[in-house]
Amino acid sequence: MRMRLRDYTASVLVTMLSAAFGVLLLQGTAVLTTLIAGDTIGEKESVQVALSLVAAVFFTIAVYVGGVVTANTVGTVIAGRTRVIALYRLVGATATSLRRAVAVDGLIVGVVGSILGLGVASLISSVSVSVGVSTGAIPALSYEIFSPQLVAPVIAVVLVTWLASWVGSKRILEVTPIQAGAAAVEPSQEETASRAVRNATAFTLIGIGGVLLAGGVLLGQVSMLGVLVGLLGGILSFSGIILGAPLFMPPILRLVGRMLGRGPAGRIAAANAIRNPARSTRATIGLVIGVTLVTMFAVAAQSYVDIINASREAYPADYGDSDQVLALTITVFAVLFGFSALIAAVGMVNNLSLSVLQRTRELGLLRALGFTRGQIRRMILAESIQMSVAAVGFGLVLGIIYGWAGAMSLLGSILGSDFSLPSVPWLVVVLAVVAAGVLSTAASVAPSRRATRISPVAALAVE
Template identity: 30%
Template sequence: MIHERRRLVPTLLAVILGIAFLAATLIMSATIKSSIVAQTSASVDGADAVVSADDSTTIPTSALSRIKARSGVDAVEPAISTTLQRTDRASTIEAHLTPPLSHGTSLASGRLPNNAGEVAINPLTTDSGVKIGQKINLSGFSDDAPARRVTVVGVISPGPRVSTNNDQQVYLDAATLMTLRGEQGYDTIYVSGSGGQDAVAASVRAVPGLDHKGITVRTADAQRDVLTDRAMAGSGAMTGFMTAFAVIALAVGAIVIVNTFGILVAQRTRTMALARCVGATRAQVRRSVMGDALEVGLTGSVLGVIAGAGLAQLIISVAGDSTNIPLANWISVSAASIIVPLAAGTLVTLLAALPPARRATRVPPVAALSPVIAEPTRRIGRVRLVIGLVLFAAGAALLAWAAVGADSMTPALLAGIAGGLMNFAGVLVLAVILIPRLARVIGRAAGRVGGVPADLAAENARRNPGRAAATVSALLVGVTLIVMTAVGAACGQSTINAALDKEFPFDASVTSSQPVTPAMVKAISRTEGVASAGAVPQAALTLGVEGHDDRSTEVTGLGYGPQARSTFRDTAPLKGLDDRHALVQASGVRSSDRVTLKSGGRTLTLTAVVPEGADASLGQVMLTSTTLEKVSPGAQPHQALVRYAQGTEASDVTSALTTALAPYPGASINSAADERAQVQQIVTIMMVLVIGLLAISVVIALVGVANTLGLSVLERTREIGLLRALGLTRRQIRAMFGHEAVQESVAAVIVGLVLGSAYGIAGAYALLGSEGTATMHISIPWAQLAAVTVVALAAGWLASVIPGRHAARISPAVALAGE
């Protein structure tokens, strides 16, 4: 009995691992939701009703006094949130209406602003070097936006009603803030009163001017629900993402559970046969097996929930401060996060144990007299072959349509997921054909090096294809998913980088409302981490097409000199540009047209080159700086292009540029390099998360390989004894099992590499190419795939060590005697 229970340990481990990630996912989701609810509750704390405006409008300033005058209203608190330019540092800053010192907001140092020339800042802004008494410049984003030079008089620690964002913030009076952002009105008004939330909200709704489209009056509780739903929208995708992989871990675990209970049934063949001899019924035998499954399922699920809670707490402790959500210090456990994993683990274990339980009821009483366990003969049926081919073909067709046929992302993703699942299900059905045949081909090559043990291993795969497929089915799932993720991420990153290179072929651009002077370009070039910089002069030109007098239009001419052109990482946008050709993006112009450019009394005729994918709405002509000087002498630059040095940290260079441009008011930076770095960071985080989750399926797969090989030892006792009698040494027996595991693992890896690469490419097309906004770039991460191959093969061999040792201990005499 103790020995049999030890055999159930791998099954218990599979259940624990799968349930741990499912429980961790649900607990993290519950924790995120409770943290968001706490945050949103705090943001409306003390209010009975909230007046809010969407992005298309604002609340009229006159509404504030009208709301105050309503019966039942005791107090109102308006709020404004926007983004302004901080022109003294060429950066942006979050701006808010100066809040009252209540609802979690406190004065850290200094005092509150008293007039239009004063502002307060948050502690994060002080960390960037801004001190009390310092003057800063604030401006809006429009070309004619006013600018204000203001003095910092205090530091405010904002409460949740102001903002919970981890950004630099400035607080100023309503009139100045409205003027700077170029829009009058408030974003939100918090109302407190008497008579209950419904009564206060009803009284406020009667205020004239609040019936405007885009303005909503809600009770405080309703506002909490709205804010919670908005905040949860972003976390729902991640929760679903993690849940999907937890389900995958459970599915892979189910494969291991089936194999483990298969071993249990094989080991207990004689015991169950003797039980049948003394009167046990088929139902009693089935209940015995299912009883073990229930025990393992419940125990593993309970331990998995405990492990998942610990994992969720570890994630919060380590990564809580790095998220945009102010997570609580301790996890929150909901009823669903406990009940769902317990039910799922138990149900999956019971369902996985049903096939072995059915086989157990078929053990005849006469099997008790059999000296050895007979190795089953597993033939490939035609029905299985047809089902597998149909699933594979239908899934492939859906994947192809999702990749190249869908015209929007949602149907592409749905079809891609359905097609991938269907296609892979077909592969698993056909694995009984694919894996043994590939293993035989691999075995022939290995036989030249591994000798007799390798030849015997290949023969074993041919003789029992079902067992060969079962041995590495879980490993095939893990390899396919990891390769799919790696290839899909590589294709996505390559495509996004190419799109960024096309839109921003340089690393950063500095724009200024004032002309860019040589001194500014020199300051940019001397900034640490900058490789090159060049100004781009521009002028208003009139464009005409020879032979078409009616095709005259106003365009902006941009001049690119040697320094500006040296900043381009991708020179494709400048292809065809020289002193005799102009790159034209304007309506009515085709490549090879002769165009005339006019400015003042000067006229210049050039040949037009229309770039691929040109946007005619830009009304733009790209010229060499020499050509622009001919048609518009003295054209002033308002933009400078920047290229970062190779190997530098984009954010550090951008920060250094911000400091270098401080003496130049009106200058602002747009960094494509920062966007590339953010894409890289997102891809890296996703890869670490996914591979970490999928590593669980690989661990479970190892257990599955070891279990199936262990069952093979039981089934092949007589064969192993005969081989030992014919002269095979213990070492050769161990080598035979090692070759068998590696050969079948190589077959699984080959299939997994092909399928995973295809799924990854199709997924990238469905996600990025379906909208037609990006040109897909296929990228294969060869180094990562090589690492996956090495790890999978090493894992397959490692899983064969213990079964190989057990087989090597079989005595020829004992095996042949059937003892």
């Protein structure tokens, strides 16, 4: 079995962005290292080590996010093609062979996207350095933009994409030939709650990750290596959140949905989150990832600025000339975490669009029962709003926690700062919230218009 090319468009884009992110991290760190080498702050070995640690952390986050988004995209595509997969099973294809075919497609997507990402990142870096030197923004030094190390992010992204496709295609094992004569069936709330092993694993990961995250913050007060412990804790805890999301996200969505009114469209929108927990979670988790990333990096960057300023006041001899380094570091990493947010945004928009388009049959049934096109659109809009509110609220909480923990675990010791509360740049957060709302609404409303243009009879005949 081979998926259609358009099913993988978002995955290719996510893979390209992930690879470009990793390559830019290495190139940006090399440029920063060259720039600060002659400064007072740059002479500190701890600063050089900190830059390397930050690059490693950001690269790991980029690859991890790309893998999660790719796995979620593949899972969404397969969920919408349950009947087609069942037909393959009916004519003799095994679940293993079908899953292997999806994994091969994922490997191809990884190779193509990574090569494109390497080219895009190299072009951006070359042009940026050339413009910076010609305009006098940065001195004319010998910047090492191209190095053999750039192969590492390309290989890493290819392997992660292949693994994400394999993990995302696990649903194929659950598809039986009998489903060839029926529409795609999503697990119910009761089935989701009864998955004892999955749920126990999710809560175990959250618990262990939370302990490691706290340990990283404490270790960060005496050593910058605490950021590595915090990174592991963040990955484990967020993996547990994603794994357990079908269990606790639907109730949050339903609570938000009740605030949208008691009309037919609002009630159905609120009930859909509980009736189809897997589908609503797939559509929501991309937005959670995006908001978490943007908030996390914004809080970490603001905490970084605050700690630098506090250290400059306490140790003016060591940090008195840090203005240029501070500005350059923030600029470079602002571009880099922007790539991470873009990765999550692409996955979010793709999953929301696919989720609506794959519900053509369901929307046709509602039309046959008397719903007008306007009511269908209002229902989709209500679902989009409830997903946006729930995901944004959840993502803000996670982002503030992760951003503060990352800043404290890395900078708590090397800059001599005291234990402090999170620094939240509310302007950035508000802009992220507005962008998330616009993206989620546009991603849901546009495909819903296409779906409602089909007559109820034709929609009910859609496979």
